[in-house]
Amino acid sequence: xxxxxxxxxxxxxxxxxxxxxxxxxxxxxxxxxxxxxxxxxxxxxxxxxxxxxxxxxxxxxxxxxxxxxxxxxxxxxxxxxxxxxxxxxxxxxxxxxxxxxxxxxx
Amino acid sequence: xxxxxxxxxxxxxxxxxxxxxxxxxxxxxxxxxxxxxxxxxxxxxxxxxxxxxxxxxxxxxxxxxxxxxxxxxxxxxxxxxxxxxxxxxxxxxxxxxxxxxxxxxxxxxxxxxxxxxxxxxxxxxxxxxxxxxxxxxxxxxxxxxxxxxxxxxxxxxxxxxxxxxxxxxxxxxxxxxxxxxxxxxxxxxxxxxxxxxxxxxxxxxxxxxxxxxxxxxxxxxxxxxxxxxxxxxxxxxxxxxxxxxxxxxxxxxxxxxxxxxxxxxxxxxxxxx
Ligand SMILES: Nc1ncnc2c1ncn2[C@@H]1O[C@H](COP(=O)(O)OP(=O)(O)OP(=O)(O)O)[C@@H](O)[C@H]1O
Ligand SMILES: [Mg+2]
Numbered sequence: 331x332x333x334x335x336x337x338x339x340x341x342x343x344x345x346x347x348x349x350x351x352x353x354x355x356x357x358x359x360x361x362x363x364x365x366x367x368x369x370x371x372x373x374x375x376x377x378x379x380x381x382x383x384x385x386x387x388x389x390x391x392x393x394x395x396x397x398x399x400x401x402x403x404x405x406x407x408x409x410x411x412x413x414x415x416x417x418x419x420x421x422x423x424x425x426x427x428x429x430x431x432x433x434x435x436x
Numbered sequence: 437x438x439x440x441x442x443x444x445x446x447x448x449x450x451x452x453x454x455x456x457x458x459x460x461x462x463x464x465x466x467x468x469x470x471x472x473x474x475x476x477x478x479x480x481x482x483x484x485x486x487x488x489x490x491x492x493x494x495x496x497x498x499x500x501x502x503x504x505x506x507x508x509x510x511x512x513x514x515x516x517x518x519x520x521x522x523x524x525x526x527x528x529x530x531x532x533x534x535x536x537x538x539x540x541x542x543x544x545x546x547x548x549x550x551x552x553x554x555x556x557x558x559x560x561x562x563x564x565x566x567x568x569x570x571x572x573x574x575x576x577x578x579x580x581x582x583x584x585x586x587x588x589x590x591x592x593x594x595x596x597x598x599x600x601x602x603x604x605x606x607x608x609x610x611x612x613x614x615x616x617x618x619x620x621x622x623x624x625x626x627x628x629x630x631x632x633x634x635x636x637x638x639x640x641x642x643x644x645x646x647x648x649x650x651x652x653x654x655x656x657x658x659x660x661x662x663x664x665x666x667x668x669x670x671x672x673x674x675x676x677x678x679x680x681x682x683x684x685x686x687x688x689x690x691x692x693x694x695x696x697x698x699x700x701x702x703x704x705x706x707x708x709x
Contacts, residue, residue, distance in 0.1 A: 343627055344626055344627030344628040345627075345628050345629075346623075346624065346627045346628055346629050346630050346631065346634065347627060349590075349591050349629075349630050349634075350630060350634045350637070350638065352591060353591055353594055353595060353630075353638050354638060356595060357595065357598050357638065360595065360598065360599065361598070361602070399640050400598075400601065400602060400605065400640065401605075
């Protein structure tokens with residue numbers, strides 16, 4: 331099957347494939363009005379919070395934006411960790427109170 | 437303001453828009469007007485690109501203009517007086533844009549009034565939208581029952597199309613259908629251009645037409661005889677297919693992507709799709 335596929339399947343090595351990938355990326359961010367840099371900032375913040383409580387395996391972290399269509403986006407995170415952060419008392423790691431009602435897609 | 441007239445009897449109002457400029461809105465509007473008329477429909481085409489009038493020239497009617505859309509809106513002429521009958525089709529009329537004014541001379545409400553006045557006498561009213569997302573686009577969008585979005589298989593054009601789709605949906609005129617214009621078969625085959633499938637994957641919009649790059653479009657704009665009148669041209673043929681799809685006919689797509697149809701179908705089999 332895979333031989334047939336590789337023989338006759340669409341060869342997507344050209345700049346057309348690059349165009350498609352670049353478009354996918356840019357539209358993801360256009361649609362949620364969150365530019366890539368801000369997105370990275372958000373990911374870092376999320377991880378920093380988790381790292382207060384758990385020992386995160388930073389190299390295997392994956393946080394991605396998934397988009398089913400123009401209206402529905404979701405953030406999918408895989409955050410492997412190896413245990414609890416030693417002695418991180420809940421008192422000094424407490425977060426400032428936040429009032430965001432998880433506005434997923436404004 | 438009133439968003440009445442969702443084709444309750446009378447003409448269907450179809451706006452041709454794009455976001456990015458120069459992708460083929462005017463070409464599409466002219467050719468769909470011609471095609472729909474040649475299929476026996478009563479058609480009015482409105483040039484909403486105030487200040488950059490072009491539809492008249494593409495349709496070969498530029499030397500017949502006396503009054504324009506702004507004259508109508510500002511009461512200097514009756515709507516009927518501004519309508520120019522096509523040389524070849526008795527039931528095809530153009531309402532030209534003003535060349536010397538700007539977009540603010542017409543409001544969305546004006547557009548609704550004009551189309552409401554036309555509705556009962558026509559089957560289709562096509563509106564050629566200007567590029568961009570400002571007033572001119574708002575004018576063209578307001579009276580629309582349906583929006584056709586023209587794009588080229590090219591990164592910036594597709595990005596702008598997506599932006600327009602968002603605005604069309606926000607105005608509850610969505611989702612709209614897509615015309616992919618200027619597809620270059622040989623480049624797609626080599627993987628050097630987005631295919632219609634790629635554009636579909638990205639935008640998630642129904643495709644109503646795929647128009648190939650065709651030199652005949654240039655000669656048509658030189659002569660003022662749109663390609664839809666020339667069935668030897670691939671683009672002309674493709675536009676007439678779009679017209680039939682607008683009328684609800686199920687017309688198969690020409691194989692323009694150069695994706696070998698048989699292999700593709702085979703792949704689907706193997707994939708169990
Ligand atoms: N299928 C095609 N093959 C070859 N040339 C084309 C095709 N479609 C459009 N063109 C050319 O592209 C140019 C732009 O077309 P057109 O004026 O229709 O675009 P537009 O979207 O109306 O532009 P604007 O945003 O300025 O109103 C024209 O020179 C036209 O001849
Ligand atoms: Mg134009």
